Each structure stands twice: as C-alpha cells, then as structure tokens.
Amino acid sequence: MADGVRVPGLEGVPLVGSLFDLKADSLGTYERARERHGDLVRISAGPPGLRAELYCVFSAEGAQRVLASEAANFRKDNAFYQEVRDSFGNGLLTSQDADYMRQRRLVQPLFTRKRVDGYAGAVAAETEGTLAAWAEARDGIVDVSTEMMHLALRAVTRILFGADVDATVDVVDRCFPVITEYVLRRGYSPANLPRTWPTPGNRRAAAALDELYAVCDKIVAQRLGAPTERAEDDDLLTLLAGARDEDDAAFGPAELRDQVLVFLLAGHETTATSLAFALHLLGRHPEEQARAREEVRSVLGGRLPEAGDLERLPYLTQVLKEAMRLYPAAPVIGRKAVAATEIEGHTVPAGADVIVSPWVTHRHPRYWNDPERFDPDRFSPEAEAGRHRYAWFPFGGGPRACIGQHFSMLESVIALAMLLRAYEFEAVDREVPVSAGITLRAEGPARCRIRRVGVRGQR
Template sequence: MATTTRAEAPALAGNPLLGSLLDLKSDSLGTFLRAQREQGDVVRITAGPPGLRATVYCVFSAEGVQQVLAGQSANFRKDNAFYQEIRESFGNGLLTSQDEDYLRQRRLVQPLFTKRRVDGYAAAVAAEVTALTEEWQEDAAFTVDVLEGMTRLALRAVARVLFGTDVDTAVEVVERCFPEVGAYVSRRGYSPLKTPRDWPTPGNRRAAAVHQALYEVCDRIIADRRESGRAPGDGQDLLTLLAEAESAEDAGFSATELREQVLVFLVAGHETTATSLGFALHLLGLHPEVQKRAHEEVDRVLAGRTPGAADLDALPYVTQVLKEAMRLFPAAPAIGRRAVAATEIDGVTVPAGADVIVAPWVTHRHPAYWEDPERFDPDRFTPEAEAARPRYAWFPFGGGPRACIGQHFSMLESVIALAMLLQKYEFEAVDTEVPVTPAITLQAAGPARCRLRPRTT
C-alpha cells in the first residue's frame, strides 16, 4: 500500500454545492467503490450543503481496517450519527454500548456463546429447516424468492433459540416491523438534517408505532418467563439463559437491558444470516458447476441424514460457498467509527473527531487481495488461499474486540441450513441480478427468485 505521507486524505470529486450527497443517497456502495478506484485506500468524502456539510474518511486497505477495528480500536469509537440512531431504536445493547457498559454486557453474555453452548442449538436450526422444506415440498419444480425464504427461516431459527416455544408471536411482529425500523434508521443516519424524533411527522409516528410493537412483544415474553416459576437451569432457550446471566463482578440484566439485548440479537441474528444464505443459494443457482460440487460433498458426507454441529468440519466446500457469498454480499457492507485522536493510516492523517468508515463491500473487492473480484469462486477460501491473504481482507463479522459475538452461531446455522437445502433441491436462478441497498444491514432492492427442483437422490 502507499506510504507517502499527506497532510490530509485525497478527496473524492463531488458537486460544488452538495459534495457527494446525491451520489451517496442514490448508491453509497458504488460511491465507496469509486472512491477506492479513483483515490486510493484512505479517501475523504464530503456531503451536504454549506453549513451542514459532513466529511467522512473511508479506509479500504486490509491493513487500515485492521488498525481501525483491532490494532487501535480504542481510538475508533461507535460515536457516529448512524450508531446513535440504532441506539435510539434498539437501546444500548451489545451492538451499540461502549466502555464499562459494553464490558459488563460482554462478560454476562460471553458464556452463552461458547462453542459448546452454540453447538447445542443445531437441533433447533435443523427443525426450522425441516419445517421450511415441508412447506416447500412439491412434486415438480417451483419458484421462490430465496432471500425472502431465508429471511423467514433465519428469523424463525433465531426466535426459536431466543424464545423457545414463543416463536410464532415473535416472528409475526418482527417480520412486520423490522423493515420499517431499518429504513427509518438508515434515512436518519445518513441525513445531514433531521427532525427530532418526538415531532409528530408521519415518518416519526410510523416508526414510534413499530418500535412500540417490538418492545411490547419482547417485554411480554420476558415477563412470561419470569412469571413461569422456572428454576434456574431448566430452560435452554437463550432468553432464559440471558435472564439468569450474572457473574462474580456483575449483577444480572434488568428488564430494560434484557429487552435491548433481545432486540439486538434479533437484528444481528436473523438479517445477517438470511443475507448470507439467500445470496449463497442465488449464486449457486447461477453457477451449476459449483452447485454440483456442493451437492456431491453433502451427499458423500451426510448420506441423507440430518447434519449436526459435528459435521461442520466435514463440509469444507459448503463452508467455502458461504464465505464467498459473504465476500460478495457482506451483511454489514459498511461499518462506522469516530476517531478520538489524530491517527496516521496508510500514510494519511485522519484528524481527531473525524467520522471513519471501513467497508467490507469495498475491501472484499479490493484488487490487491482478490483477482477478478466480481467473480464467484469458493476456491478463494481453501485453507491455503486464506493463509496467503491479510487477516482483514475479509471481515464480514467485523473484527477486534468488537467482533460479532454470534459469528459461530451464524456459521453453524448457515452451514446446517445450506447443507439440508442442498440435500432436498437443485437451484436454478431466475433473476440473474439482484440490486441491493444498505440499511442497518444489506437489503435486496428486488427479488432473488430461484426455480427449485426436488432431488431424486
């Protein structure tokens, strides 16, 4: 990477009056890609009219990303406008909390996400995949939107793990409310001028209603748990374990804190996995030769039986397919921070107080790490290929001390679900391209339909 020291980062050319505001509003991911191609690995982007203009420093190299997320993570905090909007929508849970609040929450939650504990959720995931394939079961070919189907599957799976038997209540509310909340947070997070949330505008009133519906369903389920008289250790769903969580240093979660953790786990736990699975299926539908290899591995390893946690290591090609789908379609395509102190990154000075973005969408396509980066090729993720790349050339789960605590659960769920679906079906893509847009997570702006053919083997 470049080592020439500059007083400030090179700027992406924009409109004299509005900077890059219109470009970011119409296609922020394409704008970030263009910034890297035209200006390099640390780029300054300005947006907004004079007096309301905002400046963001985009960091695209793997080494720079590592510096922001890991090596100097204490200098890059979740203090930007976008995280504040998430905080106001979902509370101060593990995703948005900082400092001692975050350390306390992490200490309480960490024991619930050990490999042994997460492996115990495999049966619940498999049960939801089985239920989906029973709904889909057809004698002849049929067409589904795989992103829509995987969203519902991932939502039901994480709701089952979180809430146990209260799946249907949670799923109906979350399915209805989350798209509205995500769009609301995204609009406000990227807007240079926004009205206070308590002003009775139509958008604020709609958002308040869906927020209240989410809070009420979580509060009702939490209250039911606490009134059930269940002895500690009797329940194995995550909500019961969270309600009982405490450590030698910390008291347990209050009802409000518990609600905030549940909402964050629902956001991170269903939308991210749904994105990975849905795009993996769509990409397989576009690449029959890759799908054939995945079918062969699933048939050889599982021989028709339901996979469990112990099978993950024996399904390396299925895992590679998922990792390559997460490279091309990372669920968190851009991650924001704010610099505490002036810092040099890749020979460029990022000033104190600057908003900073690292973008998996761009780094995952960086030509220094990925040959022909738009091509779908799971062999990029053989052990040898992974070892030859910088650690942060691929970071769909973030990294450093704030890396996603649920990444093992996401991979467990994704591998089991993809293997089971490949046991049942062949996939042929109907839509060759799927437009996407960033919200809290990456969202499809159109259908991802595949024709499914039940397999006879």
C-alpha cells in the same frame, strides 16, 4: 509518520458534494473512490453548514488499524449508531465502555462453541419447515431473499424465545422494516426533526416500536417471573435472564429487552443475507452447486446435520465464505475518530467520521484475483493462510468482533446443507441489485427455480 498532505477527496458537485451519489448508490460510490484515489479517501456530502466529511478506509491494513490495533481511537459515536441505539436499545451492538464490557461478560458464556452447538436442532427443525412449504411453491420458483429472511427469523426467534416463536415472528416481521427504514433515513440525513414531533414518519415508527417493545417485554417478564433450575435446556432468553457476572449482577428487564432486540436484528438479517446469496450464486454456477451437493450427500446421507458436521463439510463452508465475500451482510462499518490517527500515510483527524468497508475490501484487487468471480476455492486452507487477516472480515474484527459468528456459520451450514440435499437451484434473476442499509439489502427479487433432487423436469 504521516506526510501532512490532505487526504485525497472524491470529486462532488457544488453545494452538496457527493450527497446524491451516496444516496443513489453508496457502495458503488465507495468502489469508485478507491479506484480513483486509493485506500484512504475523503468524501464530502451535504450543503454548507450541514456538510459531513467521511474518511473511507479500504485496505485490509487500514481496516485492521481501525477495528483492532487502534480500536480505542475509533468509537461507535456517530449519528448512525445513535439512531440504532435510540430504536433498538443499548445492547451489545451499540453499547460502549463499561456498559459494553459488563454486557460482554454476561453474554459471552452463552456463546461458547459448546453452547451454540446445542442450537443445531432448532435450525434443522426450522429448515425442515421451509422445505415442507417449498413443496407447494407455485411454478417451482421461490425468492430466496424473502425465504431465507423468513427462515433465519424463525430460527433465531425459536432459539431466543423457545415455544413463543409464533407469538413474536409476525410482530418482528411487520415492525422491523418500518423501524429499520426510519433509522436509515435519520442516520444518513444531515438534519432531523426531534423524534417526539408528531410527524407521520415519527408516528409510524413510534407505533412499530411500541408493538415490538410490548411483545418483548411480555416474554421477558414471563422469564423473570419463572426462573428455571435447568437453564442448559432452555431458550437463550432464559439463559440471559439467569446470567450473572463475578459480582452476581444480572440484566434488568429493560437491558434484557435491549439484548433481545439486538439479537433479533443482528441474528436474522445477517444470516439470511449469507444464505440467500449463497443460493443465488450456486444457482448461477451449476458445477460448484453439484460439488457442494455431492459433499453433503457423502457426509450426511439421509440424516439431519449436526453441529459436528461443520468440520466435515469444508467445501460447503467455502461456498458460504465466498458468498459472504461478495455479499457481506455488514457492507460498511462506521466509527468516530476520537484521536488523530495515521492511516495509509495520512492523518485522520480527531472527530472524523470513518468507515471501513468489507464490500470494497472484499473486492480489492490487491488481495483478490479477478475479484468479481465466484470461486469458493479462494477459501481453501492453503489460500486463506496466504492472505491478510483483514482482507475478509464479514464479522468485523478486533475487540468488537461479532459475538455470534460461530452461531451464524452453524446456522448457515446446516440450513444450506439441507436445502441443497433436497433441491437443485437455477437462478432466474441473474443479477440482484443491492444497497447498504443497517445490513446489506436486496433491492429486487432473487428468484430461483427449484427442482426436487433426483426428479428432473418435475415441478
């Protein structure tokens, strides 16, 4: 039973608590909280009357309780998820209860391993486009953060929309940053003006949302107006439009748009983060890079990778998993406690805002020896078998685990294999500052010098 002792709290400053620390460096603040006070820490932030208390859970055991074994007690009811919902719709990422269960039933058949494996060709085609563009890279230097964001966006857009890639990529690329900044600012603010007030920030966000919604609605209307007899050959949006549950219910136009927006959001920023930091880390560790490249060469030769190659590229997969350990695309996962729950020997009260943090747990010395060191062998089958299931959870866990995790791994392995076979990478920026947005964000460039494999010294 819980001991009744108040959860340890992080020291803050008078009046605003840890507000400024969280705004300046939330991930560093969470790390310090664990180091000083343990695996359940209460952080207060905000002025009196608007102060929020955040219960931070850092152990693998605690993460498992929040996300899995006690998941019913922790809902997506906090202010941040509401802002995401208000901008990106009530899709699979943000919906709850009956809405979520219905959406999951409709979407699940489209994310089976067999179905997802069929997207390998689209990923390979977009990666070939990136390689062609890199042939013109000035001075042989590319910012892998920017480049992987572009590659992942084109890949997920091709899979979602098929031939309509170019019609949507530019709009998404232009509008998403405006909307995500708006969501972040409002989601972490102790008080907000109504969205309907004509402030400059509200007007910019509304214009970006209108443009994004318009392009999605246009393509959704086209799919609904032209059903296909061969859905297995079509893009994901066509499959979504044709999905039916056991009661023959389908997504309506607005629901389809909501699913599309969520897939665009979750399907490109997360994979882009994993790929960018895998390349950055390999650019700092030439021995590991050479080992991964040799595996790719021995398995693929000169052919394009296929879905079945994932099992034949175990070390490359370990590289990606280690990159996702050090740089998890979802560094913080928030919930709202709806019932008092015992965690780490204390009671988290009903109504509390709760976070689990892959960023912190992935660096926890209880589960990881020398946690800041890049070591893909941490993910050998033997090493993984001896570790707590929630010591590594970049895709979340429990009933709300990411439905697209196999797609993310498929895309990442295929793209990374093709990039490593073609180029050597040397990190120019040794350190890349990051922050917690909707996903993990690089706050500076992640530049690498690239050289065609086998053509040393040639730019």
